Amino acid sequence: MSEIGKVRMRVPTPTKKGEIVTVRTLMTHPMEIVKRDKAGKVIEKNYNFVYKVVATYNGKKILEIETTQSVSQNPLFAFPLKVDEPGVLKVAFTDTQGKTYEGTAEIKF
Amino acid sequence: MKKKTLFHVGWSGALATVVVAAGCATTSEKPSNWQSRAIPPSQGVVKEVDGKRTQIRYKFAGFGRAKGNYEKWPTHAYDSVAYFPPKTAKMPTGIKGDPKKGHAIVKNRQKGPCTACHLIPDPTVWPMGNMGPDLRTIGDRNLPDSRLFQTIYDPRVVFGKDSPMAPFGASGMLTEEEIVHVVAYLQSLKGNPPGTPPKVSDDPQWNPYTRKVVKPDYGDPLDPTANPGLSLTDSLAVPLWSKAGSKGRACVECHGAIKAADETRSLGVIDSMVGVATRYPKWSDKYGRMMSIEDFLEVHAPETTGHAMPAQGQENLTMSILVKMQSNGMPYQIDLKNRHVKAAVKRGEELFHRPVGQRGQKCADCHTKRGGAHKFVGGRYLADVDEDAMVNHPYYRTAWARLIDIRIRFQWCMTPLRTNYIAGDSPEYADLETYIVAQQTKRGDKVLVPRISH
Numbered sequence: 001m002s003e004i005g006k007v008r009m010r011v012p013t014p015t016k017k018g019e020i021v022t023v024r025t026l027m028t029h030p031m032e033i034v035k036r037d038k039a040g041k042v043i044e045k046n047y048n049f050v051y052k053v054v055a056t057y058n059g060k061k062i063l064e065i066e067t068t069q070s071v072s073q074n075p076l077f078a079f080p081l082k083v084d085e086p087g088v089l090k091v092a093f094t095d096t097q098g099k100t101y102e103g104t105a106e107i108k109f
Numbered sequence: 110m111k112k113k114t115l116f117h118v119g120w121s122g123a124l125a126t127v128v129v130a131a132g133c134a135t136t137s138e139k140p141s142n143w144q145s146r147a148i149p150p151s152q153g154v155v156k157e158v159d160g161k162r163t164q165i166r167y168k169f170a171g172f173g174r175a176k177g178n179y180e181k182w183p184t185h186a187y188d189s190v191a192y193f194p195p196k197t198a199k200m201p202t203g204i205k206g207d208p209k210k211g212h213a214i215v216k217n218r219q220k221g222p223c224t225a226c227h228l229i230p231d232p233t234v235w236p237m238g239n240m241g242p243d244l245r246t247i248g249d250r251n252l253p254d255s256r257l258f259q260t261i262y263d264p265r266v267v268f269g270k271d272s273p274m275a276p277f278g279a280s281g282m283l284t285e286e287e288i289v290h291v292v293a294y295l296q297s298l299k300g301n302p303p304g305t306p307p308k309v310s311d312d313p314q315w316n317p318y319t320r321k322v323v324k325p326d327y328g329d330p331l332d333p334t335a336n337p338g339l340s341l342t343d344s345l346a347v348p349l350w351s352k353a354g355s356k357g358r359a360c361v362e363c364h365g366a367i368k369a370a371d372e373t374r375s376l377g378v379i380d381s382m383v384g385v386a387t388r389y390p391k392w393s394d395k396y397g398r399m400m401s402i403e404d405f406l407e408v409h410a411p412e413t414t415g416h417a418m419p420a421q422g423q424e425n426l427t428m429s430i431l432v433k434m435q436s437n438g439m440p441y442q443i444d445l446k447n448r449h450v451k452a453a454v455k456r457g458e459e460l461f462h463r464p465v466g467q468r469g470q471k472c473a474d475c476h477t478k479r480g481g482a483h484k485f486v487g488g489r490y491l492a493d494v495d496e497d498a499m500v501n502h503p504y505y506r507t508a509w510a511r512l513i514d515i516r517i518r519f520q521w522c523m524t525p526l527r528t529n530y531i532a533g534d535s536p537e538y539a540d541l542e543t544y545i546v547a548q549q550t551k552r553g554d555k556v557l558v559p560r561i562s563h
Contacts, residue, residue: 003344006343006344008333008334008340008343009334010329010332010333010334010335024332024334024335025334026333026334026340028340028344074340076334
């Protein structure tokens with residue numbers, strides 16, 4: 001898994017209006033862990049990990065998650081989504097190096 | 110389209126060579142000599158390391174712990190020696206059997222291990238298998254000591270040549286003295302009333318006769334967010350498909366681009382590859398052997414693009430997945446009427462019944478109904494070659510957190526059997542694979558790659 005920031009998404013196709021589907025997103029990211037020296041002191045460094053995950057549906061924010069470096073490498077997030085209208089689901093991951101990676105899935109009936 | 114024609118010309122060229130060769134040799138009888146091109150640990154070379162001859166094996170999982178060298182015992186290689194014939198033995202008279210010592214030997218996982226196949230009344234042993242008879246009340250059967258001794262020494266004398274049990278004495282895995290102790294222990298196993306096993310554990314999972322087969326649910330295997338095998342393929346084989354190798358060419362030039370994904374081909378559709386995997390393993394006239402997709406990629410990729418793709422390597426495994434998954438949902442249909450394939454299936458079946466290694470056990474011992482199929486060996490539930498054994502490989506093995514193909518699976522089977530494995534890309538393993546795929550073809554099994562499984 002070499003490509004940092006690749007977002008894979010899986011959204012089941014809803015069969016009717018108002019159905020609740022489970023959205024799964026997997027992001028490739030090293031999620032660096034804060035390291036300590038022998039004396040137990042934190043080694044100062046800009047550790048690269050995802051700290052914010054935002055999901056939007058048709059431009060409307062539907063979910064915001066704050067994450068820390070305790071989340072595993074290549075994190076997987078799954079959440080239920082009630083689909084009332086067809087549209088575009090976007091999930092954006094922001095890491096401590098200031099980069100934002102985005103995954104897009106189109107939902108149709 | 111133009112490129113596709115080129116491919117056909119190459120193919121018929123290969124056919125022409127055979128017509129010439131057919132006059133002097135019967136190519137179908139035995140595959141030609143094959144120089145392994147697989148990654149080094151897959152070749153299974155025996156070398157001297159620190160003054161001791163050892164087989165160079167993979168480093169991961171149980172392969173890393175297997176230190177023995179069994180080169181004097183038979184393997185699946187066609188030029189391998191045969192296993193020794195059944196040996197009759199007399200019970201030594203000077204030794205008095207000690208049931209306590211016998212119990213320790215039966216429990217010892219480095220010895221038999223007896224409890225992989227047999228159930229004994231000891232709740233501390235876990236997990237036990239039921240491939241062999243339940244021994245909890247064997248003492249009630251009043252069998253003569255000499256018969257039990259012979260059964261452990263070399264069961265082929267008692268049960269016939271096809272016995273799934275290994276000749277523990279004759280092959281030197283247990284000494285005669287150890288067997289005497291084991292016999293004494295077995296004679297001490299009595300029920301109350303006779304024939305009723307003592308209740309020693311309430312856990313239904315302890316007893317293989319009541320144990321449930323647990324199939325963990327890892328989610329949809331074709332979901333890239335659930336199956337790491339898919340994300341590995343996505344990050345390795347998918348870019349490799351359109352990357353030019355040292356010969357300046359790429360897979361995409363002849364075989365076409367990867368188009369948008371659909372439900373069963375979740376990494377994208379390659380039109381020219383749809384259905385191809387259902388016809389493999391296939392006979393190759395050029396190499397005079399059966400070839401699976403993995404074997405073929407190993408020679409085809411360097412020839413055409415210059416990409417090195419040694420068998421059992423990550424590039425080979427993931428590219429095989431990318432190609433095979435184009436046939437997902439389609440039934441296997443290897444050409445069983447082709448005389449080369451017919452001969453390979455026959456050879457594969459012979460290999461399936463060949464005793465190998467120090468234990469002298471055969472694939473058939475575990476994977477047919479006469480042996481352990483649908484039963485447990487230790488905690489492992491065994492597949493049946495006639496019903497559910499399959500070549501839907503490579504798959505993502507969660508226990509090892511890596512992709513394995515059917516050849517690594519074969520090689521892994523060899524390791525607890527005290528057998529040196531042969532090269533992963535060998536024609537012998539290809540024949541064995543052909544035999545299994547032939548059963549799948551007859552059953553109408555469908556391709557599903559990559560699976561995710563324990």
